[in-house]
Amino acid sequence: METTTVKLRTERLSFVAGDKLIVNGVDLTVGVGETLTLIGPSGAGKSTLLRLLCRIEEPTEGTVYLDGTDYRTLDPTDLRARVGMVPQDPALRDGTVRANVTIGPQLRGESVEPGRVETLLGRVDLSGYADREVADLSGGEAQRVAIARTLMMDPEVLLLDEPTASLDPQAQADIEALLEELLATSDRTAVFVTHDQAQVDRIADRVVRFVDGQIQSIGSTQEVL
Numbered sequence: 368m369e370t371t372t373v374k375l376r377t378e379r380l381s382f383v384a385g386d387k388l389i390v391n392g393v394d395l396t397v398g399v400g401e402t403l404t405l406i407g408p409s410g411a412g413k414s415t416l417l418r419l420l421c422r423i424e425e426p427t428e429g430t431v432y433l434d435g436t437d438y439r440t441l442d443p444t445d446l447r448a449r450v451g452m453v454p455q456d457p458a459l460r461d462g463t464v465r466a467n468v469t470i471g472p473q474l475r476g477e478s479v480e481p482g483r484v485e486t487l488l489g490r491v492d493l494s495g496y497a498d499r500e501v502a503d504l505s506g507g508e509a510q511r512v513a514i515a516r517t518l519m520m521d522p523e524v525l526l527l528d529e530p531t532a533s534l535d536p537q538a539q540a541d542i543e544a545l546l547e548e549l550l551a552t553s554d555r556t557a558v559f560v561t562h563d564q565a566q567v568d569r570i571a572d573r574v575v576r577f578v579d580g581q582i583q584s585i586g587s588t589q590e591v592l
Contacts, residue, residue, distance in 0.1 A: 372399040374556040375420065375450075375524060379429035382415055382580075389415045391580040392429065397524075400554040404567045406591075407577035413560045416577065417526045420558065421450040433524075444475060451522030455529040457513035464488070464504075464512050465497040471520045479519070491515045491545060507538030514545070525550070525557045532562065543570070564592055 375397040382390040389412045397403050405413045418424040420431055422443055431438045438446055448471065459467050468487065469479045484497055491511040501509065510530060517525065527546065531539040547570060550557055561567060567574055567588055574591040576583045584591050 374399045376432040380419055380426055381428040382419055383427040389580050397556055399556055401572045402550055402557040402570055403573050404571040405560045405575050405577050411577045412580040413577050414528050417528050420526055421447055421452050448520040449522055450524040451517035451520055452526040453513055453517050453530050455532050457509040459501040459509055464499050467501055467512055468515045468519055487515050507534050510542055525555055527559045529560050
């Protein structure tokens with residue numbers, strides 16, 4: 368895929384926890400509408416890099432530019448509305464599907480039209496689930512709620528941290544198909560962490576191999592894998 372406009376750019380992005388350097392001077396660009404996948408061994412710092420991209424973690428050094436603007440100059444709440452993260456663990460709150468999907472606007476003091484919730488749940492194949500208790504959901508359904516919760520903010524960038532890793536094979540296939548459709552029908556940029564090389568081959572525009580907090584290689588799936 369050719370990208371002509373940079374959506375995200377990191378500059379010497381680093382993160383230290385205690386005496387351990389977890390992310391080490393990362394320089395990376397991601398284009399508008401591009402799906403970039405991060406692969407590498409467990410403990411390489413991939414999840415931390417995602418958390419740095421939306422400022423859940425604060426860089427020890429360096430920064431991130433969103434549409435050319437240093438994200439340290441943006442209000443954190445606005446930043447996380449524009450750059451949304453779907454974790455591996457959905458981390459849903461007790462209560463209904465509706466309450467979980469609308470938590471972002473609630474925290475911002477914004478109202479949500481009831482019809483918008485139903486429309487969004489339909490997009491993630493959860494029509495009629497708004498009033499169900501999250502405790503009664505399957506793992507795949509819970510992950511769909513987590514995706515809908517992020518999409519409710521209509522983010523420009525999706526950060527996906529192994530969103531299918533803990534699911535059974537059918538749920539994995541369903542969630543992957545959903546994400547592929549969502550990305551194919553919009554110009555959203557995505558950064559996707561996965562250990563599944565077959566999944567990389569199916570969804571990635573470019574691949575980064577991340578080892579010991581650094582980019583070891585970057586390129587097409589054929590070049591990197």
